Amino acid sequence: MGIDLPLIWAVIILFSVMMYVVMDGFDLGIGLLYPFVPGKADRDVMMNSVAPVWDGNETWLVLGGAGLLAAFPLAYLVVLSAFYLPIILMLLGLICRGVAFEFRFKASDQRRHWWDKAFIGGSAVATFFQGAILGAYIDGIPVADRAYAGAALDWLTPFSVFTAVGLFVAYALLGCTWLILKTEGALHAQMKAIARPLTWALLAVIVAVSAWTPVTHASIAHRWFSIPNLFWFAPVPILVSVACWQLLKSLRRDPRAGPFLLTLCLIFLCYTGFGISLWPNVVPPAISIRDAAGPPQSLGFTLVGALLIIPMILGYTAWGYYVFRGKIDASSGYHE
Amino acid sequence: MSGVDVLLLARIQFGFTISFHIIFPAITIGLASYLVVLEGCWLRTGNEVFRTLYLFWSKIFAVNFGMGVVSGLVMAYEFGTNWSRFSDFAGGITGPLLTYEVLTAFFLEGGFLGVMLFGWQRVGLGLHFFATLMVAVGTLVSATWILASNSWMQTPQGYDIISGRVVPTDWLAVILNPSFPFRLVHMGVAAFLATALMVGAAGAWHLLRGRDDPSIRMMTSMAMWMLLIVAPVQAVVGDLHGLNTLEHQPVKIAAIEAHWENQASGGVPLTLVGWPDQDRETTRMGIELPHLGSLILTHSWDGQFRGLKEFAREDRPNVAIVFWSFRVMVGLCLLMIALGLWAVWLRWRGSLYRSRPLLRVTLCMGPAGLIAMLAGWITTEVGRQPWVVYGVMRTTEAVSAHSAAEVGLSLALFVLVYVTVFGAGVAYMLRLMAHGPALPGEPMDAAQVKGGRGQPRQPLRPLSVVAEPLDRATARRPSPG
Numbered sequence: 102m103g104i105d106l107p108l109i110w111a112v113i114i115l116f117s118v119m120m121y122v123v124m125d126g127f128d129l130g131i132g133l134l135y136p137f138v139p140g141k142a143d144r145d146v147m148m149n150s151v152a153p154v155w156d157g158n159e160t161w162l163v164l165g166g167a168g169l170l171a172a173f174p175l176a177y178l179v180v181l182s183a184f185y186l187p188i189i190l191m192l193l194g195l196i197c198r199g200v201a202f203e204f205r206f207k208a209s210d211q212r213r214h215w216w217d218k219a220f221i222g223g224s225a226v227a228t229f230f231q232g233a234i235l236g237a238y239i240d241g242i243p244v245a246d247r248a249y250a251g252a253a254l255d256w257l258t259p260f261s262v263f264t265a266v267g268l269f270v271a272y273a274l275l276g277c278t279w280l281i282l283k284t285e286g287a288l289h290a291q292m293k294a295i296a297r298p299l300t301w302a303l304l305a306v307i308v309a310v311s312a313w314t315p316v317t318h319a320s321i322a323h324r325w326f327s328i329p330n331l332f333w334f335a336p337v338p339i340l341v342s343v344a345c346w347q348l349l350k351s352l353r354r355d356p357r358a359g360p361f362l363l364t365l366c367l368i369f370l371c372y373t374g375f376g377i378s379l380w381p382n383v384v385p386p387a388i389s390i391r392d393a394a395g396p397p398q399s400l401g402f403t404l405v406g407a408l409l410i411i412p413m414i415l416g417y418t419a420w421g422y423y424v425f426r427g428k429i430d431a432s433s434g435y436h437e
Numbered sequence: 438m439s440g441v442d443v444l445l446l447a448r449i450q451f452g453f454t455i456s457f458h459i460i461f462p463a464i465t466i467g468l469a470s471y472l473v474v475l476e477g478c479w480l481r482t483g484n485e486v487f488r489t490l491y492l493f494w495s496k497i498f499a500v501n502f503g504m505g506v507v508s509g510l511v512m513a514y515e516f517g518t519n520w521s522r523f524s525d526f527a528g529g530i531t532g533p534l535l536t537y538e539v540l541t542a543f544f545l546e547g548g549f550l551g552v553m554l555f556g557w558q559r560v561g562l563g564l565h566f567f568a569t570l571m572v573a574v575g576t577l578v579s580a581t582w583i584l585a586s587n588s589w590m591q592t593p594q595g596y597d598i599i600s601g602r603v604v605p606t607d608w609l610a611v612i613l614n615p616s617f618p619f620r621l622v623h624m625g626v627a628a629f630l631a632t633a634l635m636v637g638a639a640g641a642w643h644l645l646r647g648r649d650d651p652s653i654r655m656m657t658s659m660a661m662w663m664l665l666i667v668a669p670v671q672a673v674v675g676d677l678h679g680l681n682t683l684e685h686q687p688v689k690i691a692a693i694e695a696h697w698e699n700q701a702s703g704g705v706p707l708t709l710v711g712w713p714d715q716d717r718e719t720t721r722m723g724i725e726l727p728h729l730g731s732l733i734l735t736h737s738w739d740g741q742f743r744g745l746k747e748f749a750r751e752d753r754p755n756v757a758i759v760f761w762s763f764r765v766m767v768g769l770c771l772l773m774i775a776l777g778l779w780a781v782w783l784r785w786r787g788s789l790y791r792s793r794p795l796l797r798v799t800l801c802m803g804p805a806g807l808i809a810m811l812a813g814w815i816t817t818e819v820g821r822q823p824w825v826v827y828g829v830m831r832t833t834e835a836v837s838a839h840s841a842a843e844v845g846l847s848l849a850l851f852v853l854v855y856v857t858v859f860g861a862g863v864a865y866m867l868r869l870m871a872h873g874p875a876l877p878g879e880p881m882d883a884a885q886v887k888g889g890r891g892q893p894r895q896p897l898r899p900l901s902v903v904a905e906p907l908d909r910a911t912a913r914r915p916s917p918g
Binding site for chain 1: 525535605
């Protein structure tokens with residue numbers, strides 16, 4: 102067959118997951134920053150800054166899940182069985198948080214604090230388990246006889262806890278720089294102050310993960326440090342350094358969109374780095390996209406729908422962000 | 438812990454999450470079509486009552502839609518977390534069908550839902566009506582995909598098994614499998630029926646409290662007409678679905694009827710009530726009507742169909758559950774037919790809106806459609822056990838190899854979060870219904886709602902179309918009496 106269906110589907114799913122990480126990342130980050138901003142007015146602004154877009158962001162999570170089942174059933178079942186508890190806790194966190202978005206604005210003053218707590222707690226739980234899943238995924242999943250062959254809590258390792266903390270930092274920085282873009286006044290100044298230490302923390306996390314993974318995984322070390330790969334992949338760490346430097350520099354001036362875009366670059370580079378480490382495995386360390394692919398009849402059939410609908414989703418998402426551009430002030434929001 | 442415990446817990450978990458979820462899409466399907474009818478009537482007649490009702494029910498539609506999206510998020514992952522062996526085996530067919538369902542839902546949310554909820558000021562009346570129509574069509578298309586997947590699991594065809602996994606060979610045969618048309622129509626009509634009962638109950642509630650204006654009368658009246666027509670239709674569709682099941686899943690029918698064995702001669706009786714005893718292969722305290730079983734299932738006086746004893750013990754479903762859930766469904770359907778007839782009788786007598794006994798019964802029957810629908814799903818899903826893909830894969834072979842502690846813990850968390858979160862959502866919908874449509878002459882705020890994609894109120898978050906507060910403290914408005 103002329104079309105490489107597993108490759109196309111790998112690209113679609115990688116793209117969906119990346120869209121999810123960069124887009125839901127900043128609104129989860131808002132939830133993580135909530136505890137540091139106690140005032141109701143500021144909290145209203147923070148939530149209003151993501152209110153029109155956050156659930157569109159979660160579209161990509163559902164699409165990634167369903168697409169994975171359709172295209173790579175083996176990967177779907179192994180990953181979801183291996184991360185049974187973290188996946189379910191993450192979903193429950195997202196549910197609490199999603200409903201809090203709506204009900205916080207409809208609740209009375211006496212009850213609002215419950216929805217604030219649901220928002221903070223849901224965001225923190227979802228972020229923690231996404232980070233832990235990422236770490237455990239990189240570490241690899243034992244598979245025997247086309248099923249997960251590990252134990253229930255195998256995902257909980259020092260490395261996965263570290264990546265969970267790392268994701269907290271990454272999402273918080275995304276949320277923080279998003280707010281620098283979208284707000285003014287005291288909140289803007291506060292976020293500007295937080296962004297600097299967060300950037301250094303994220304850089305530390307990136308360095309630590311970049312050192313930790315090749316040390317523990319010979320295949321990853323070989324992928325990065327063998328010749329000629331070393332030269333091919335050298336731009337990734339170089340660009341990370343440049344992005345961090347630019348980010349810190351932009352925070353010194355009067356920043357607008359710069360810090361957010363540079364943070365997006367950083368996240369994208371990290372994502373690329375993970376992709377380089379793991380490709381072409383869909384379940385590290387041994388199952389490639391070709392091993393995990395479903396029958397070509399299934400991939401082809403689903404591709405027709407995906408190619409019709411995904412451009413539309415992208416189009417209306419882009420339009421949504423365009424219409425919603427500009428600063429948020431305290432008066433605009435859900436309630437007219 | 439034994440494997441049976443995990444299987445049971447996983448089944449309870451799936452049953453719990455899907456039962457919670459299905460309520461919202463069912464009401465979405467029903468209300469979307471109701472809104473088409475309301476807007477169509479308004480455009481035809483110019484009667485403002487229809488528009489008042491449209492704006493009122495579109496708020497409840499929006500909240501309900503939001504709940505459906507949030508509860509549906511879990512379903513896309515549960516096939517992998519709890520049923521990994523099944524996903525490995527059948528993912529080649531159920532995966533694409535699920536993906537199409539998701540894509541259809543996004544298509545819907547992305548375009549027409551926004552115009553429908555927020556577009557009154559922005560598009561012409563014709564285009565707005567078209568958007569409402571497309572949302573209604575979209576809900577049905579979405580249901581079509583997921584029912585195709587479920588029906589394929591009940592009556593699989595159009596596939597080969599290659600190296601232990603299902604490979605689709607003919608997508609048209611997969612989708613148009615033998616039980617699919619019946620299940621689709623049965624479920625679609627069930628959604629309409631459940632919605633009609635909910636709308637009727639809301640009308641009855643206001644009438645009982647003394648609020649009697651044209652919009653309340655209109656929604657009560659429309660609901661009762663719907664009930665009168667659709668409840669008997671559902672009985673006929675259900676009968677046809679039953680005959681289809683007899684052909685493809687005879688053991689399910691035998692369990693539904695608690696029909697253990699045929700007598701040497703004479704027809705099969707209908708067991709009205711009783712307690713089927715799986716171990717002793719008999720029905721205790723059964724009350725039987727002679728020949729009626731034959732009449733219903735073979736449409737002949739002395740016809741016979743296979744009894745449970747003709748199937749190996751390990752191939753039989755839990756007879757007591759299937760027997761009783763089926764009777765709950767049919768019993769409620771008969772009550773609905775009776776209510777429809779009673780209402781049309783009182784309408785003819787001119788006392789439809791004043792008869793307190795009728796209004797009280799209508800109010801009590803509000804959730805009956807949803808209960809009947811859940812009972813029906815329990816019948817069909819428990820009835821096809823022990824198979825997950827009928828005749829091909831057993832449920833025991835489908836479950837992931839988790840410990841009972843893991844599955845039990847996640848089940849407890851699901852119960853806790855679902856009851857809290859969706860409890861709040863359902864309470865909010867009920868409060869909106871109790872609030873009622875706009876009074877005659879009252880300005881209709883929803884028509885002026887500013888919103889749309891990219892606005893603070895926007896269609897991907899249909900919940901935000903509603904401005905009403907969540908708590909009772911701030912939500913009271915003076916009683917119209």
